[in-house]
Amino acid sequence: LAQVGHESGQLRYVRxxxxxxxxxxxxxxxxxxxxGNTLEADGDGQKYRGRGLIQVTGRANYQRCGEALGLDLLNHPELLERPEHAADSAGWFWHLAGLNSLADKGPSAFEAITRRINGGLNGLDDRLAIYKRAEQVLI
Structure with missing residues (x-):
């Protein structure tokens, strides 16, 4: 919940x-x-920008996600902005990145999960704040 909360601006953005x-x-x-984007300045960056609740980014990820979800995301990347596909793509990425096994380790794996999703620790404080709020509500 913390990772999705941060990546989606607390469920406000899927793009x-x-x-x-x-x-x-x-x-x-x-x-x-x-x-997996082409190396020419041809608009791949704009076309395959982060979308979905975990912000699937890049042509290669759009292709893999589309194959997994049965969607033509290479020609219709905007499909990841639809609520059902935004959620499905987050689940796809979570599974692909093996994040359940890390999440099962608890808070000690939080930074590792963040790095797999974001490539770094961008927004770590916000992610942790959302985690603490979710923990208070759910436990």
Whole structure:
């Protein structure tokens, strides 16, 4: 819940915010290559921006997610903005990244989960705050 809460702006967004300049980081260079985007400045960064509750990002991830969910996400990436697909894509990524086994370890694995989702510790304080709120409500 904490990871989804942070990645989606507390369930407000299913599409990564940012204009062309911000999303250009996904269009060329090492990050684009890692995400499976073409290396030309052709709009892949914008087209395959983060979407869904965990923000599936990059052409390669859209292709794998689409295959798993039975969706043509390469031609219709906006499908991940629909509530059912936004949730399904988060479940797909959670499973693919093996996050259940980490989550079962409790708070000690929180940073490892964050790194697998985000590639770093971006928003760690917000994620932890959401975790603590969820823990108070659910336990």
């Amino acid at each position: 990564e915010l940012g204009g062309d300049q911000y999303l250009a980081k996904y269009d060329t260079g090492k990050l684009a290559a890692r995400l």
